[in-house]
Amino acid sequence: MARRRSRLTIVLVAIVVSVTLFIWSLIPGSALSRLLSPISFILEPAQNAVMSLRQRFDEMRLSIKVGSEIQQLNAELREENARLRQQVQRLEEENREFNQLRDAISIKTTFKEMNVLHANILSDSFGTWFDVLRVDRGRRDGLTLGEMDSAAVVDVDMNLIGRTISADEVSAKVLPLVAEGATLAGRINRMDGVTVRVHGDALLKDRGLCMVDRIPPRADIAVGDEILTSGDGGLFPPGIPVGVITALHDDEIGIWAELEPYTQLDTLTDVFILLVDEASGDEQDDAAD
Amino acid sequence: MRLIEIRRSRMRRLLVYILWLLSMGLLQTVWPPLGRLGFKPNFLLALASLSGFLFGGGDGLWIGLIAGFMLDFFHGRAIGLGMLVLMLGGILASRFLRRRASRNIVFALLAVAIVQVLFTLASHAAILLTLWLADLPLPQPEPLPLLEELAGPVLPTLLAAAPMYVLLYFVGPYRRRSRSNTIDMRVDATRI
Numbered sequence: 462m463a464r465r466r467s468r469l470t471i472v473l474v475a476i477v478v479s480v481t482l483f484i485w486s487l488i489p490g491s492a493l494s495r496l497l498s499p500i501s502f503i504l505e506p507a508q509n510a511v512m513s514l515r516q517r518f519d520e521m522r523l524s525i526k527v528g529s530e531i532q533q534l535n536a537e538l539r540e541e542n543a544r545l546r547q548q549v550q551r552l553e554e555e556n557r558e559f560n561q562l563r564d565a566i567s568i569k570t571t572f573k574e575m576n577v578l579h580a581n582i583l584s585d586s587f588g589t590w591f592d593v594l595r596v597d598r599g600r601r602d603g604l605t606l607g608e609m610d611s612a613a614v615v616d617v618d619m620n621l622i623g624r625t626i627s628a629d630e631v632s633a634k635v636l637p638l639v640a641e642g643a644t645l646a647g648r649i650n651r652m653d654g655v656t657v658r659v660h661g662d663a664l665l666k667d668r669g670l671c672m673v674d675r676i677p678p679r680a681d682i683a684v685g686d687e688i689l690t691s692g693d694g695g696l697f698p699p700g701i702p703v704g705v706i707t708a709l710h711d712d713e714i715g716i717w718a719e720l721e722p723y724t725q726l727d728t729l730t731d732v733f734i735l736l737v738d739e740a741s742g743d744e745q746d747d748a749a750d
Numbered sequence: 751m752r753l754i755e756i757r758r759s760r761m762r763r764l765l766v767y768i769l770w771l772l773s774m775g776l777l778q779t780v781w782p783p784l785g786r787l788g789f790k791p792n793f794l795l796a797l798a799s800l801s802g803f804l805f806g807g808g809d810g811l812w813i814g815l816i817a818g819f820m821l822d823f824f825h826g827r828a829i830g831l832g833m834l835v836l837m838l839g840g841i842l843a844s845r846f847l848r849r850r851a852s853r854n855i856v857f858a859l860l861a862v863a864i865v866q867v868l869f870t871l872a873s874h875a876a877i878l879l880t881l882w883l884a885d886l887p888l889p890q891p892e893p894l895p896l897l898e899e900l901a902g903p904v905l906p907t908l909l910a911a912a913p914m915y916v917l918l919y920f921v922g923p924y925r926r927r928s929r930s931n932t933i934d935m936r937v938d939a940t941r942i
Contacts, residue, residue, distance in 0.1 A: 468807070475815055475837055483830025493829060500823065507772070508779055515780040584779035584824045587790045588903060590873035591825035591832070595779075626827065636827065641889075642880040663877065663889035674887070714887060727783070 486627070490606060498599070498630035505597060505631050508583045516730070575698060576736040578602060582729060586637060589663075593626065594635040596732055603736060604628045613690070613697045613735045620723035621645075621690060621701045622732055635732065638703070638722055639666050646693035647673065647703055655680040656691050659703060659720060669726070673706065673718040680716075684709060688720060698735060759925070766923040767813060770797060775820040789903045791910035792866060794821050798836040799865045800911060800918050802843035803858045809923075810840025827880075835872045839865035855915050862911045863904050870900050 486493045538545075580596035596614075598604050604612065604625065611624045614635045623637040624645075636643050644660040655677050662672040676682055686706045692699025704722035774793040783790050794817040802810020818836030822829045846861040881888055 472811060472837075472841065475811065476834060479815075479818070479830045479834035479837065481830070482833065483828055486828035486830060497823065497829070504775075504823075507776060511776045511780050515782075519782075587778070587783070587825050588792070588873060589870065589899070590827060590876045591821060593825060593827055595824060634827070641877045642827075642884055642886065644884060644886060660886055662887075663874075664892070664895055667895070672887075 490610065491627075494627045494629040495600070501599070501629050501631045505583070509581075509597065512581075512583060574737070576603065578604065578734040578736055580633075580732050580734055582732060583632060585729075586640070586726065589641070592637065592640045594623075594637060594726075594729075594732070596633050596635055596734070597631065598734060599628045599631040599633050601630050604633050604734060606633075611696050612737075613701060615701060615733050615735060616724045616729060617731055617733070618723070619702065621697070621703045622724045622726070622729070624696060625734065633734075637661075637726055638724075639669060639671055639726070641666065645697055645703070646691045647688040648691035648699075649680075649682055650687040650689050650702075651681070653681070655682070656693060657682075657688070657718075659688060665719060669721070670707065671704065671720045671722060673720045674715065676716045676718065678716065682706065682709065682716075682718065762925075763923040766921075767801075770918075770923075771813070771816055771820065774817070775824065778821070779824050789906050791906035792821075792869065792903060793910050793914075794818070794832075795836060795839065795866060795869055796862050796907055796911035796914050797918075798840040799843040799862045800858060800915055802840035803846060803861050804915075804918055804922065805844075805924060807841050807844035810842075810844040811837055812840075814838070814840030827876075831872060831876050835869050836865075839868065842868075855912070858915050859908050859911055863908060866904050866907045867900055870903060874899070 482493065485491050578598055580598040583595040583597050585594055586592035606612070606625060606628050611626065613624055614622045616622055621638060623635050623640070623643055625633050626636045627634045638645070638659070638661060640661045641663050642661060644658060647657050647659040648654045649657065657673050657680075658675040659671050659673050662670075665672055673688065684706050688703045688706065690697040690699055690701040690703060702723055704720045706718045707721045708719040710717050710719075771794075774797045778790075778793045781790050781793070798810060798814035798817040801813040814837035815833055818831075818833035819829070821832035821836065826832050843858075843861040843865060846857065846864070878888060
């Protein structure tokens with residue numbers, strides 16, 4: 462009897478601890494992440510090692526797959542060889558132009574007032590609620606998140622992935638845009654583009670899409686329109702490409718659209734965190750004064 | 751002499767569980783998604799449920815709590831939900847048809863499937879809470895996608911749980927002799 466009572470006490474204590482931790486970690490900027498830093502210190506090297514093993518395995522598998530495909534295509538390619546030689550010259554010229562353009566518009570110069578922090582993905586999303594990406598950058602790299610702070614996260618092509626939701630000393634969690642509950646203020650990429658709300662939706666998430674709503678009734682919006690961050694709310698800097706409208710609906714919940722984000726979460730390995738450069742912020746404040 | 755043996759068996763149990771938890775936690779982070787909807791096996795959930803089913807409520811509780819913490823730490827938006835659900839899952843699995851089903855792989859997998867469904871339901875409840883707090887539109891309940899969401903992760907988790915059951919049984923935290931005695935005694939006691 463006494464043993465059963467003590468076991469029940471353990472279960473009750475465990476439930477109370479879990480619920481308390483759950484509520485505590487839901488509070489923005491809670492100190493819980495900092496308390497969990499020692500665990501990150503221990504687990505991060507192991508995770509990095511296993512992740513690099515997986516990458517090598519994927520590369521090996523891919524090279525075998527590609528190798529066999531190349532063999533099949535080889536015969537066809539010989540026939541096309543002559544035609545391709547002509548195209549190669551043109552493509553080389555285009556490639557040169559592309560590289561010049563890419564150098565000119567680098568991430569750093571796009572957001573002069575931001576600090577760009579490169580990060581590797583340690584673990585990707587899995588299932589509902591357990592859908593955050595963990596990256597190998599934390600407080601020691603300058604990723605300090607206050608109570609209402611969050612940093613935008615973009616991919617190598619400057620497309621929006623999501624935002625950071627918590628950070629410990631060596632790692633941080635990123636909530637992807639397609640996750641339910643993720644929300645941002647967007648703008649249609651036109652001269653007179655209206656502001657809309659973009660957010661993750663339970664049903665669209667499975668197809669890798671987001672929902673666009675709060676579209677004004679007479680707004681000029683069409684399939685194929687690009688959505689950028691508007692900068693409203695202060696979480697995301699304005700002008701980051703988010704995705705493209707793929708379908709429009711008008712039903713009982715009003716006008717809404719499906720948005721296909723530019724970034725592909727399945728193939729993502731590197732991300733960039735956009736941090737507000739306090740030095741440039743101070744300079745701007747001084748200039749304003 | 752007996753004290754040393756008890757200590758040694760406790761140490762073995764601790765070490766084997768740490769190894770299991772670490773390997774399952776790391777496997778969970780690197781395992782690629784399966785199928786069109788990208789479902790992944792929930793290795794940590796399977797470990798918690800099988801520990802409870804095979805070795806009793808105490809093991810299910812502690813392994814569930816730690817496995818849940820790892821799940822929250824690696825993948826969760828907040829700490830706590832995984833801990834709570836996996837701990838209760840471990841306890842539930844230990845109570846699952848225990849009079850007839852001890853050491854029966856079919857019932858073990860059934861227990862894992864039930865815990866997986868409860869886990870998915872709890873995740874959805876947490877998401878609904880988030881949407882409600884953020885003043886976002888709540889999804890309209892549609893039977894087919896909901897069924898797909900509930901049933902989808904079950905198969906990958908069962909595929910992972912089947913070999914895990916065999917491994918836990920033969921190279922688990924308890925020596926076979928000592929474990930079978932414990933289980934037989936437990937079964938006998940409940941029958942009495």
